[in-house]
Amino acid sequence: MKVFALFLMTSGIGMAQVDWELPFSIQGQGKVTERSHPQFPGHFHEIDCRLEMKVDLARQSAKLTFSYREADRWVPQTYYFRAGHIYQVDEDGKATPASSFGDLELPAMAILHPKLLDLDKLMNPQNHSSVGVVTQNSLWRKTGDGKTFERAVFSDVHGDGLETLTHNGNAVMVTREDSRLFQMSFEAPRACETFSMPESFHEIEAKSISKSEIALKDVGEGLYLIDLVRLNTRVFVVEFDSFLVVYEGAYSSQNVQLIAEKLETELKKPVKYFAFSHLHDQYIAGIRTWVERGATILAPESTKPLIEKVVNAAFSLNPDALAANPKPLNILVVDRNFPIEDAEQKLVFWNIDSQHTKDYLIFHLPRQKVVGSGDLLFYRPGQALKGRSLKFCETLSTLELDVETVYATWPLSGYGTKNVVEREELGGYIKTKSDDGLAE
Numbered sequence: 001m002k003v004f005a006l007f008l009m010t011s012g013i014g015m016a017q018v019d020w021e022l023p024f025s026i027q028g029q030g031k032v033t034e035r036s037h038p039q040f041p042g043h044f045h046e047i048d049c050r051l052e053m054k055v056d057l058a059r060q061s062a063k064l065t066f067s068y069r070e071a072d073r074w075v076p077q078t079y080y081f082r083a084g085h086i087y088q089v090d091e092d093g094k095a096t097p098a099s100s101f102g103d104l105e106l107p108a109m110a111i112l113h114p115k116l117l118d119l120d121k122l123m124n125p126q127n128h129s130s131v132g133v134v135t136q137n138s139l140w141r142k143t144g145d146g147k148t149f150e151r152a153v154f155s156d157v158h159g160d161g162l163e164t165l166t167h168n169g170n171a172v173m174v175t176r177e178d179s180r181l182f183q184m185s186f187e188a189p190r191a192c193e194t195f196s197m198p199e200s201f202h203e204i205e206a207k208s209i210s211k212s213e214i215a216l217k218d219v220g221e222g223l224y225l226i227d228l229v230r231l232n233t234r235v236f237v238v239e240f241d242s243f244l245v246v247y248e249g250a251y252s253s254q255n256v257q258l259i260a261e262k263l264e265t266e267l268k269k270p271v272k273y274f275a276f277s278h279l280h281d282q283y284i285a286g287i288r289t290w291v292e293r294g295a296t297i298l299a300p301e302s303t304k305p306l307i308e309k310v311v312n313a314a315f316s317l318n319p320d321a322l323a324a325n326p327k328p329l330n331i332l333v334v335d336r337n338f339p340i341e342d343a344e345q346k347l348v349f350w351n352i353d354s355q356h357t358k359d360y361l362i363f364h365l366p367r368q369k370v371v372g373s374g375d376l377l378f379y380r381p382g383q384a385l386k387g388r389s390l391k392f393c394e395t396l397s398t399l400e401l402d403v404e405t406v407y408a409t410w411p412l413s414g415y416g417t418k419n420v421v422e423r424e425e426l427g428g429y430i431k432t433k434s435d436d437g438l439a440e
């Protein structure tokens, strides 16, 4: 059986401590109030409650299962915390906006335990400062020794109010106008097995991935695919004798940093060139990572100013590797095409007319007869191509590229399209010289 956590003994005290890189759980017991239906002014219900909190800092995710006592049973209420959002799910497993747990509202839930505060900071570092924290549409100001937080609250009936949350050792207390609405004492963190998060919230989530989501798929002859399933996008790697070429970014420097580390450990060759299909954020993200690692950026003249701006931008609110270690930008302009070749491998980037963006780079591996197409080919079996897909096939025909397989960057799923398309599926859309009766 796999060991999921290392228990390290802290010197002298003998207290078990978990490895924060791995999932851990924390149990809590306490009381929550419910003030919506008082029997007389100032009356409220106070209910026993429990919490099982599972946190995975590496995946930037947490699952909070609160339970409240009702007659002789415990009724669970589950919350998910990812990418800065707290949400719940309905019976179909679909994400729904979260409601309060009794009088405990989401802004307090988000910082209920110091480890949740750490998690919130990982997800949105720009919202944390020495002065306070912004989370779940609320501003918490730090007071005193930094363990107490205050936020302004407003009731349409009762007017202005103040909520206070205090971490005190292994306990937390939340009050409003000096009246306690939540208190809980926590047990020591324990290692736990990895836990699943609902899949239905992707559209509004920040596009961040963890190490475990990156797999290098070897499709042979030096071509590797990194399918980032949750982000619905793909990164391509082409291996040469002494270096690698990467095509496409993946939303953020942090994501691409993980990809870079994966390539370093698995392929053990430096990335010499990075190229992206077009200037939309998803694809150019990562330029900074590759610049920091000494790669040359291949790009059309028209995107040069944009790349310079991205490389020179301040990244103090969420520092990446380049912010910590500034490096000069090396850029090579791809006018019409750019071949890269050694004894075993050949790769050509083509700058094409795409009907999508002014300039657009695709790549061609003539030996493998493979083309990487970015987001230009939307092939749905049995349906005619149109728009930019049609234009793309016309371009392949005009350039007379020898192609058997076309790989898309985006989308990998969800639009009824295929992300790997064989030439024969494209029927007559790609014409070659021999189709015209011309000699090769």
Ligand SMILES: [Zn+2]
Pocket (backbone or CB within 6 Å): 278, 280, 356, 375
């Ligand atoms: Zn696009």
